[in-house]
Amino acid sequence: MITKLSDWHSPSPSSEQSDEPVLRAITQLRAGKAIIVQDAEDRENEADLVALADRVSPDVVNFMITHGRGLVCAPVSREIAERLRLDPMVKGNSDPHRTQFTVSVDAASCRTGISATERARTLRALADLHATAGDFTRPGHVFPLIAHPAGVLGRAGHTEAATDLARLADAPAAGVICEILGQDGNPITGRSVARFAARFGLLRLTIQQLIRYRAAHDSALLGRDLMPDLTNANPLISYSRYMEKALASCI
Numbered sequence: 001m002i003t004k005l006s007d008w009h010s011p012s013p014s015s016e017q018s019d020e021p022v023l024r025a026i027t028q029l030r031a032g033k034a035i036i037v038q039d040a041e042d043r044e045n046e047a048d049l050v051a052l053a054d055r056v057s058p059d060v061v062n063f064m065i066t067h068g069r070g071l072v073c074a075p076v077s078r079e080i081a082e083r084l085r086l087d088p089m090v091k092g093n094s095d096p097h098r099t100q101f102t103v104s105v106d107a108a109s110c111r112t113g114i115s116a117t118e119r120a121r122t123l124r125a126l127a128d129l130h131a132t133a134g135d136f137t138r139p140g141h142v143f144p145l146i147a148h149p150a151g152v153l154g155r156a157g158h159t160e161a162a163t164d165l166a167r168l169a170d171a172p173a174a175g176v177i178c179e180i181l182g183q184d185g186n187p188i189t190g191r192s193v194a195r196f197a198a199r200f201g202l203l204r205l206t207i208q209q210l211i212r213y214r215a216a217h218d219s220a221l222l223g224r225d226l227m228p229d230l231t232n233a234n235p236l237i238s239y240s241r242y243m244e245k246a247l248a249s250c251i
């Protein structure tokens with residue numbers, strides 16, 4: 001049975017060109033750098049800074065809070081959330097996109113948990129595969145988000161983009177994200193995102209590119225007709241058809 005996304009990304013000549021943005025993103029993330037990930041214009045239309053939690057440095061967290069200026073969150077897989085007993089923040093989630101916020105946490109060794117250094121420590125602890133629930137205090141200053149088990153093929157959000165990219169980088173399925181807000185306090189869009197990326201030398205990736213990458217490589221492994229409907233901003237409906245076929249082919 002396939003358990004890791006990295007098992008799925010054998011090279012496929014037809015998708016070589018479209019693979020490039022994702023492969024370059026993985027290289028940057030593996031080096032401990034942040035990249036920019038944009039969702040669809042008809043979704044949140046947000047640009048988030050994204051990094052891997054297991055190697056995030058205080059400098060990267062400081063960059064996020066200084067120049068990103070959004071909320072520093074930690075997308076994690078359901079497995080991590082269950083092991084660390086990261087319970088939902090609220091009982092009835094009424095967020096417009098059902099972003100799966102859990103109760104906030106700090107690493108137990110933190111003094112207050114707010115500094116960039118202590119937030120980086122908490123983020124790394126979330127990615128530590130030996131960590132247990134007792135290694136965290138609640139509430140804290142880092143906000144874990146639980147990813148859809150099917151990643152961006154199940155939900156086209158930044159949460160899933162971060163955990164998919166972590167898996168593709170062969171890292172624990174835990175990321176760090178922070179929305180980019182402009183001088184006026186609003187999320188930046190369009191050309192402002194390109195300017196921000198150029199100013200700081202950051203790579204840009206869209207969730208659509210990641211969906212294409214995953215769909216191409218999943219299809220290469222499981223059969224040619226498994227592509228989700230990329231015209232659909234939320235690929236969940238086509239993904240359920242995809243999963244039916246994928247599961248049938250595993251039996």
Ligand SMILES: O=C(CO)[C@H](O)[C@H](O)COP(=O)(O)O
Binds near residue numbers: 098179
């Ligand atoms: O709610 C959020 C956490 O600050 C952000 O909008 C962030 O982009 C993650 O949400 P999603 O996975 O829905 O894109």
